[in-house]
Amino acid sequence: MHKMNSKNKTFIDKLRSSGLRPTNQRVEISKFLFNRKKTFHFTVEELKNSMNLKRSKKISTATFYNTVHALKSAGHLKEFSLENNTSYYDTNIKSHHHFFDNGKVIDIRSDKITFQKLPDAPKGKKIKNVEVVIRLENNN
Amino acid sequence: MHKMNSKNKTFIDKLRSSGLRPTNQRVEISKFLFNRKKTFHFTVEELKNSMNLKRSKKISTATFYNTVHALKSAGHLKEFSLENNTSYYDTNIKSHHHFFDNGKVIDIRSDKITFQKLPDAPKGKKIKNVEVVIRLENNN
DNA sequence: TAACTACTTTATAATTATTCTAAAGTATGT
DNA sequence: ACATACTTTAGAATAATTATAAAGTAGTTA
Secondary structure, three states: OOOOOHHHHHHHHHHHOOOOOOOHHHHHHHHHHHOOOOOOEEOHHHHHHHHHHOOOOOOOHHHHHHHHHHHHHOOOOEEEEOOOOOEEEEOOOOOOEEEEEOOEEEEEOHHHOEEEEOOOOOOOEEEEEEEEEEEEEEOO | OOOOOHHHHHHHHHHHOOOOOOOHHHHHHHHHHHOOOOOOEEOHHHHHHHHHHOOOOOOOHHHHHHHHHHHHHOOOOEEEEOOOOOEEEEOOOOOOEEEEEOOEEEEEOHHHOEEEEOOOOOOOEEEEEEEEEEEEEEOO
């Protein structure tokens, strides 16, 4: 029998809908990711370090990778890549845009960018989403 | 003294302007990359394999990486990343857009997309470029 | 040309992010 | 409690990339 208060519900459901039993480790990861005010970006390594720092009993690397993957496959996380061969994950899964500023990533709300002209998808294909990256540099 | 006909000039100059002496290996790489009708995308591994396949004396991995890096730093190649922890390079350095279709990348000419609304750069920053990725999926 | 210096290439080792594996642990259903 | 299936973990394996250091090559100077 599970104790399930409304506070836990959201992030535990994300595990369930990812096909993952809500074990202790997974619940803590999901809570860390989703039980907060603002969405954020992270790498698996960063996630592991920041979570394990405070823990006496560390969660293993493989569990972080497995959990993040399952959450991503179920659509609870969005993956993106910078130019450093590392996968980044975004807890904001709504389609949105980004500023890239020397490896730093800043979200741009979807409604801040609109298009005048967009190409058609090649035949047999359709557009899944459209995302814009605005690369920044220092003013001078 | 160098023999230098007009056919070689462009890609040898790209080496020179990247701070690289035009050695045999580098000239062959630069020729392979730039002496062709259409621009294309590649990974270093792909480049190495396709070039070395035809050669009896193989060019080393390190030389491919060094040369591609220098060309990229000088702005003769553009780097981008998919979600598989590999760097891709594009011989088309003009700002342009892409369709991403399950790991396949198709160029979209810059003038095919125009914006109605774009956000301002954060203060102290300015916009270097704006690039769009249109993700595709099969029609049904 | 010979000698000197600086730059290159190469094989190989090291590193980093990620995935795989297999054993030990835990949970669930009967 | 037993059996089965799912989890966690440490550590090995893999893949892309970068670093290292020795041997090779080119360019310069005398």
